[in-house]
Amino acid sequence: MNKTFLKLELDKILQRLEEKCVSPLGAELARALQPVRDIEEVRNRIKATSEAEQVLRRYPDIPFSNIHDIRPQVARAAVGGLLEEEELLQVAATMSGGRRVRQYLLGQDGNWPVLRETANRIGDFRDLEKAIGQAIGPDGEVMDQATPRLLALRQQIRKTQERIKERLDGYLRSAEMQKYLQDNLYTIRNDRYVLPVKQEYRHQVPGLIHDQSASGAxxxxxxxxxxxLNNELRRLKMAEAREIEAILRHLSNLIGREKERLEITLAALGELDFTLAKGYLSLEMAAIEPRLNNEGRWRIYRGRHPLLQGKVVPVSLTLGEDFDTLVITGPNTGGKTVTLKTVGLFTLMAQCGLHLPAAEGTEVDPTAAVYADIGDEQSIEQSLSTxxxxxxQIVSILKEVTPGSLVLLDELGAGTDPTEGAALAMAILDYLTNAGARTIATTHYSELKAYAYATPRVENAAVEFDSETLQPTYNLIIGTPGESNAFVIASRLGLSPAIIERARSLLGEENQRVSRLIAGLAEDRRVSAREREQAEILRREAEMTKAELEREKEVWQQQAARQMEKVRQEARGILRQTRAEIREIMARLEKALAEENLRGQQQAVARARRQLKELEDAVEAGLNQYQPAASSQPPENLQVGDKVFLATLGQAGxxxxxxxxxxxxxxxxxILKINVKLKELRLIETEAKAGPEREGIKNGWTVKTVSNNDIRPEIDLRGLTVEEACHRVDAYLDDAVLAGLNQVRLIHGKGTGALRVxxxxxxxxxxxxxxxRLGGAGEGGSGVTVVYISR
Incomplete structure (x- = not known):
């Protein structure tokens, strides 16, 4: 990590990030994280962090656990290596943990494309998990049921051990053997069962000596x-070991064959752990997603240095807009260095894809190279002064700086003669400003206050000082230089006024004149700042009003859409009821005709006509209540006072x-007045404008609910069931009638012909x-039915 990163303490932020990781895979990525200056790469990094933060807000308990770094085991298995039982269990646990987190993330609602893509790369290895789980128990031992042969061998081993123990128990129960034994028990030496015999009775117990005690007794x-029997037990145990090795080799081979998929899965798990760790860090710091630009602009709003503990006074500043160089003056303990570090660290954190502990609207330029000269760089080895x-360090920076670079200089020009130090500081700031760099420098030289006022693209800033408590407040004030507090502090501490006045006179008229000039300019700046603040408040209020109007417009559009759907549904209901009553009327008419009763025929026909007229009137009245009748073309020669229909809002105006x-x-x-393009309007015809065709309408506006431009002359029913197709046709014919169509085409396809019939x-x-009728040539043939609509 380069020197600037260390000075700005980026390493400590990355250490906190690493601590948020729950797997060695994620922690490795956190340790390797480096700032980048490609703005698209930074955007991608920050997008992933933002998704993780959003996910963790909604689902804080993501089941990400038991993920091990099994890359060495996978690599060894791929070249024929044999994995031990514990290694196989780690592989199974990692595969299981990966599967759980994949299922969890993909099963939740939310727009998280980066996390979903990463989760989708995690493989499903349930067959391999099952194979390992059936062979190796949680204690890390190969289980009897791993293979039938292993089960048989272990049963034989247990039987042989029981026979040996029976023989040994016989020895222990023998009164004659009791005097030969050192202890009344048996033990195992060199994998063989033995008896502890006293040295002096070794000839009384015929057998093979395998060991002796430390004393030789x-x-x-x-x-x-x-x-x-011990030989038989040994042979069985050797066979058992060979079978266990065969089982482990089989499982290792299964893992080796999945090397490529496992490597992809492990990479995805590492990325997921690392990304979630960035989300956790963002939540811990109460951080926000920063805005990005590549124009050399910084806007820090209420930025908090992430490494400071306790109550932190936030920093707000801009750079690269009205000025490119900021000169900060004020007391040495006032937080000037913290301001430098905050701006620099924020830039590096953004380049790493991290959120920033600041207020919304904070913006940085991640394409900037960051240089810093902060702290005591005295080198004992080189015998260099401070x-x-x-x-x-500054010479090195000046050689590398380019337009847009961010340069942070702490106590510029300090450590030498004040006059020469101030001159050097001004010359260095001139060079950086002319080079197009963005510079923040702290200083206690009064000469730099006047320099900042007199130099274009350079601005003063001060760390506020409380003259009552004699303590800095740590608030940064842009546009105002830090005032000398020596006289104030001396006076508050009781120094004689005469001495203070004498000191003032020794300053010289020129210094006092500059101080008065700076004070006057500072007051002008404060007034301008207040006016800008008021203007900003008004601008924000205007934006809020605009946003509120946009929300109201959206609500109106939704309400209009719901109202139109209600109209269509109610119109269809009226038509369905009408058809039912027509069928009933016709049935009565047919019955009367069938009875050949002339008078009954005439009466039935008269009744049918009256009822049909009543139904027509009901349909017209039912539809007319919903919407004004509007022309289908944009209006011409609109006049003030004309009634129009706004298609985008579904409202009249x-x-x-x-x-x-x-x-x-x-x-x-x-209550809203809005500018609308003519093409979005339709002229509403009232009674006065309706002309002769509207004379039969007594009052109000009329509507054609469905325009023939909205209804296609055909409907595609292919792939539907008979019930679904009939339901669709019923609704479609309703719309066709309302649209004034005379014929329509039903596309049902040829197939088996069942849907057509x-x-x-x-x-x-x-x-x-x-x-x-069926469709003719050019109409779709037997795959289409042409329907003629009754008018």
């Missing part, structure tokens, strides 16, 4: 009667002004169908 003898060490040069008119909609049976009974 006890010999561990395998009785000859047990030799063959001034020399600082100057060596009144024209307040004639069209302007942009083809817009001012329309009153409810069912639809034609349905059409024969439909009250709105006058007739139908």
């Amino acid at each position: 006890t010999l561990f003898i395998e009785p000859m009667a047990l030799v063959e 001034f020399s060490a600082h100057m060596a 009144e024209v307040l002004s004639p069209p302007n040069e942009q083809g817009e008119v001012l329309v009153q909609v409810g 069912a639809l034609q049976d349905y059409l024969r009974q439909h009250p709105l169908v006058k007739g139908f």
